[in-house]
Amino acid sequence: MNGIDEKPLFNPELLRQIDWSVRKSSFKDGISPENPGKNLQLRPLMMDDYDQGFLNLLGQLTSVGEVTAAAFQKRFLAMKHCPNTYYVVVLEDTNKQQVIGSATLVIEQKFIHSTGCRGRIEDVVVSEDYRGQQLGKLLVETLTLLGKEVGCYKMSLECKEDNVRFYKCFGYTPDGQYFMVQRFSD
Numbered sequence: 211m212n213g214i215d216e217k218p219l220f221n222p223e224l225l226r227q228i229d230w231s232v233r234k235s236s237f238k239d240g241i242s243p244e245n246p247g248k249n250l251q252l253r254p255l256m257m258d259d260y261d262q263g264f265l266n267l268l269g270q271l272t273s274v275g276e277v278t279a280a281a282f283q284k285r286f287l288a289m290k291h292c293p294n295t296y297y298v299v300v301l302e303d304t305n306k307q308q309v310i311g312s313a314t315l316v317i318e319q320k321f322i323h324s325t326g327c328r329g330r331i332e333d334v335v336v337s338e339d340y341r342g343q344q345l346g347k348l349l350v351e352t353l354t355l356l357g358k359e360v361g362c363y364k365m366s367l368e369c370k371e372d373n374v375r376f377y378k379c380f381g382y383t384p385d386g387q388y389f390m391v392q393r394f395s396d
């Protein structure tokens with residue numbers, strides 16, 4: 211897919227501007243967005259990531275379906291052309307040139323809260339072989355702080371009960387409301 215649009219989904223500078231010192235979770239071995247671990251890089255999603263296993267990774271989270279390269283490009287560009295809305299971050303194993311972790315921050319613009327913005331964290335996944343190395347934590351903490359940085363008045367996410375303990379360490383708490391859902395397809 212070289213030459214079409216390899217630019218990142220959003221400005222990578224934003225990841226460097228995050229104030230890591232105000233994080234609520236703790237990390238061993240100096241893990242941070244600049245230093246995710248040996249041969250690992252944390253960066254925005256790129257168009258090329260179609261060929262780097264991004265969709266296979268998402269397949270460890272949910273049903274991905276048949277997504278052609280053209281469909282991927284179209285969706286990537288549609289997201290990119292919604293400024294300040296979609297922040298998909300990935301972790302790449304630079305030795306294997308494979309995407310091994312990802313999470314998404316979506317910014318919802320509101321009329322309420324003085325035309326405020328709410329952030330939602332979605333699609334958090336770390337490839338099975340890389341779990342237990344603080345990478346899931348790194349992805350969620352990075353996006354939580356990014357949400358703060360871009361001015362969200364509130365951040366939220368939906369998760370299974372099994373993952374509640376995982377999300378509590380970043381400051382998320384169950385708010386007692388129901389999460390309602392209706393599916394029209396898989």
Ligand SMILES: CC(C)(COP(=O)(O)OP(=O)(O)OC[C@H]1O[C@@H](n2cnc3c(N)ncnc32)[C@H](O)[C@@H]1OP(=O)(O)O)[C@@H](O)C(=O)NCCC(=O)NCCS
Pocket residue numbers: 270271334335336337340341342343344345346347348368369370372373374375376
């Ligand atoms: C959930 C997931 C992203 C965690 O990624 P990971 O890289 O293995 O997690 P980390 O190594 O960063 O774990 C950090 C901490 O959370 C804990 N933890 C990890 N997964 C957990 C879970 N499902 N429930 C509770 N605690 C969990 C770890 O024990 C660790 O605790 P510690 O810091 O006290 O040692 C990963 O298991 C995954 O991709 N699962 C499948 C997809 C999924 O369920 N996504 C979440 C959708 S809401």
